[in-house]
Amino acid sequence: MNKDRSFAILRVRDAFHDRGRAKEIAMTDIKDQAITEAELETLTRLLAKLSGQGADLPAPVFRFVTEVSATANVDLLVRDSDKRILLAWREDGFGRGWHVPGSIIRHREDIGHRIAACARDEFGCAIEAAESPVAVLQIFDDRGHTVSLCFQAKLGGQPRRRLLEEGLHPEPGDLCWFRALPSELYPSHQVYRDLLATLDQGGLGQGAQLFTQHVGGRDQGQALPAGLISVDKPLA
Secondary structure, eight states, X not given: OOTTOOEEEEEEEOTTSSSOOEEEEEEEOOTTSOXXXXXXXXXXXXXXXXXXXXXXXXXXXXXXXXXXXXXXXXXXXXBOTTOOEEXXXXXXXXXXXXXXOEEEOOTTOOHHHHHHHHHHHHTSSXXXXXXXXXXXXXXXXXXXXXXXXXXXXXXXXXXXXXXXXXXXXXXXXXXXXXXXXXSSBOGGGTHHHHHHHHHHTTOSTTOOOOOOOOOSSTTTTOOXXXXXXXXXXXXX
């Protein structure tokens, strides 16, 4: 190895495990080097293996995705007749606090399918979601760049997750109804303070109408992604 080659030690939060520990990854500083033909061939082979595996991406591959492109999410703004909002407690390498439940849309997955899967995972019950998102959020944080479609929704049954009263000590995945957004809001969801204020003032109308088009035959015979990305808990 060339002794003159510089090395950079990048501290990357290990947000792909329930423990939010940090780990060090030694990486050669190759920012000025072009990708070789051999590397492109390797990438092509990897893409062929991963095609259609939107729910089973290994953590390093998923990390690669978040480093080169924005990820698309659905966020579920669940409220009751008293306009209380249902939030979930979250702790990972990027922060801790109450957050609006959401989930990453898998490759070639219909948005309605992801809404139902997210509700099942976060609440343990079905929901009644609006047909169109009420707002589109873009969030830039230490994890990457997220574009979220925010859907208003109501519970379609009793949650099968632990439901706390305000003031009790939460564990990851616990739910709680709030009349106003709490002070302990997850760092990346502070934007919801502005969204809810605008929504309650009637400033968002009916939201944006959603249009969908399928072209070509690639989706024929391909099942929708099932289950969760194994690292979805700290990322969705």
